[in-house]
Amino acid sequence: MIKTREGSRVVADMAAQCKLDVVSCYPITPTSHVAEELNRHYSNGKFPEYITIEAEFSALSSLIGASATGARTFTTTGGQGLLYMHEPLGSASGMRLPIVMLVGNRAISSPLNIWNDEQDTVSQRDLGWIQIYCKNNQEAVDAIPQAFYIAEKMLIPVMVCMDGFLLTHAVEQVDIIDEKKVHAFLPEYNYPLKLDPKNPVSLGVYANPTHYQTFREDLVKDMEKSKEVILEAGEKWEKISGRSYGLINGYKLEDAERVLVSLGSIIDNINIVVDELREKGEKVGSLHIRSYRPFPDEEIKKALTGKKVGVLDKAISIGAQAPLYLDVFESLGKTNTEISSFYGGLGGRGIKLKHIKELFEKLKGNSVKEWIVSEPPTKDMHEVKK
Amino acid sequence: MIIPHAKPGTSISNKTGEWKAFRPIIDESKCIKCGICQRMCPEGIMGKKGEVPKIDYNYCKGCSICVNVCPVKAITMERVEKE
Numbered sequence: 001m002i003k004t005r006e007g008s009r010v011v012a013d014m015a016a017q018c019k020l021d022v023v024s025c026y027p028i029t030p031t032s033h034v035a036e037e038l039n040r041h042y043s044n045g046k047f048p049e050y051i052t053i054e055a056e057f058s059a060l061s062s063l064i065g066a067s068a069t070g071a072r073t074f075t076t077t078g079g080q081g082l083l084y085m086h087e088p089l090g091s092a093s094g095m096r097l098p099i100v101m102l103v104g105n106r107a108i109s110s111p112l113n114i115w116n117d118e119q120d121t122v123s124q125r126d127l128g129w130i131q132i133y134c135k136n137n138q139e140a141v142d143a144i145p146q147a148f149y150i151a152e153k154m155l156i157p158v159m160v161c162m163d164g165f166l167l168t169h170a171v172e173q174v175d176i177i178d179e180k181k182v183h184a185f186l187p188e189y190n191y192p193l194k195l196d197p198k199n200p201v202s203l204g205v206y207a208n209p210t211h212y213q214t215f216r217e218d219l220v221k222d223m224e225k226s227k228e229v230i231l232e233a234g235e236k237w238e239k240i241s242g243r244s245y246g247l248i249n250g251y252k253l254e255d256a257e258r259v260l261v262s263l264g265s266i267i268d269n270i271n272i273v274v275d276e277l278r279e280k281g282e283k284v285g286s287l288h289i290r291s292y293r294p295f296p297d298e299e300i301k302k303a304l305t306g307k308k309v310g311v312l313d314k315a316i317s318i319g320a321q322a323p324l325y326l327d328v329f330e331s332l333g334k335t336n337t338e339i340s341s342f343y344g345g346l347g348g349r350g351i352k353l354k355h356i357k358e359l360f361e362k363l364k365g366n367s368v369k370e371w372i373v374s375e376p377p378t379k380d381m382h383e384v385k386k
Numbered sequence: 387m388i389i390p391h392a393k394p395g396t397s398i399s400n401k402t403g404e405w406k407a408f409r410p411i412i413d414e415s416k417c418i419k420c421g422i423c424q425r426m427c428p429e430g431i432m433g434k435k436g437e438v439p440k441i442d443y444n445y446c447k448g449c450s451i452c453v454n455v456c457p458v459k460a461i462t463m464e465r466v467e468k469e
Contacts, residue, residue, distance in 0.1 A: 095390065096387070096389045096390075154387075155387060192389065193391055200394050201391045202394075203391050205390065208402075208404075211390075215388060218387065222387055
């Protein structure tokens with residue numbers, strides 16, 4: 001059914017169709033409307049439990065408990081809220097609990113900023129959660145049932161990342177798949193080690209030096225294996241919806257000489273520029289990395305070898321190179337592919353079509369690593385000289 | 387695929403005694419069987435009340451509380467030589 005509705009609300013509608021058991025949220029900009037809408041669905045009897053909780057740390061912690069009893073669980077957060085979940089993020093993946101979370105990507109304080117970039121989720125990439133990045137609201141809505149499918153099959157929690165405001169507050173037409181079809185797509189959730197007084201077990205217990213690393217090795221192995229399940233979920237979803245999803249999404253890639261690579265909503269803007277430049281005869285293309293963790297290095301190598309590549313990061317690693325750039329650089333290792341790193345668009349600073357055109361222009365020259373200085377402040381800032 | 391978990395009673399396989407660098411040694415001739423060290427041992431591994439303490443070194447972490455509470459100074463700490 002086609003709906004014209006705000007991104008965060010329509011994502012909540014889809015989550016409520018996924019036979020949820022327990023939802024626990026602490027609303028935060030930019031995903032407050034997801035929590036609000038989930039609460040409405042709970043009031044209408046769509047799912048049995050909504051925990052109104054005092055903070056993000058407890059929101060995820062309560063879901064760790066709920067998930068361990070065999071409940072299907074969902075939460076939402078973004079920015080500072082995700083950082084406050086930092087510790088239980090590692091606990092959830094270490095206990096192999098298939099929690100699904102929608103993140104509205106938001107900048108990190110300080111200075112305080114509620115607008116979009118991807119510093120929050122990118123900074124949490126090493127904690128054993130699968131991260132799916134969505135380039136528009138349709139992708140975000142479709143990603144929710146797929147996230148449950150992937151999480152429950154691999155017993156690894158999944159973060160669905162959609163850009164705050166740019167997507168969460170955008171009103172678009174979205175095709176929302178019928179509830180019955182979603183139920184047919186999603187198998188019953190059956191956690192093999194449910195907390196049960198008749199057969200007691202402890203989860204998240206102490207592991208001594210001889211055991212601990214073995215569990216980590218296993219998680220790393222399964223994270224790698226989850227690539228197959230992400231593809232499998234995408235194929236199954238395509239049969240229902242007609243929209244295909246994979247680990248990466250290339251646009252006019254095959255004969256492209258210059259390619260911009262990125263995560264999230266910026267890709268749709270890049271694609272508009274690609275179309276414009278193609279009309280002028282320039283061979284350009286784009287690559288959307290949908291699955292950032294697990295990182296599809298083989299697929300990226302296959303797609304980008306021999307091209308002039310620019311990696312656009314809306315996140316930085318302070319004191320090192322941009323995070324996505326480093327991963328792409330590593331994937332392309334010894335292929336002699338020229339790679340540039342562009343980073344910026346932080347805290348909601350717009351990267352518009354004209355800026356993307358400039359980036360494609362820069363790719364003609366030698367590789368560079370530089371800020372995207374789009375729309376800098378026009379007034380002098382109050383610098384304190386030391 | 388492994389889900390890290392433990393069943394009741396299985397933590398006994400975690401030989402936490404491996405952590406210690408020093409271990410307590412009891413001089414039986416000095417011991418007055420007062421039971422103070424047995425009460426104060428955080429691991430509860432110093433044997434039965436009314437007897438000379440028998441330490442289970444598999445779980446003794448070497449905290450030396452027993453040494454500090456012994457009224458007749460019958461316990462001393464000795465370095466554990468590791469391979």
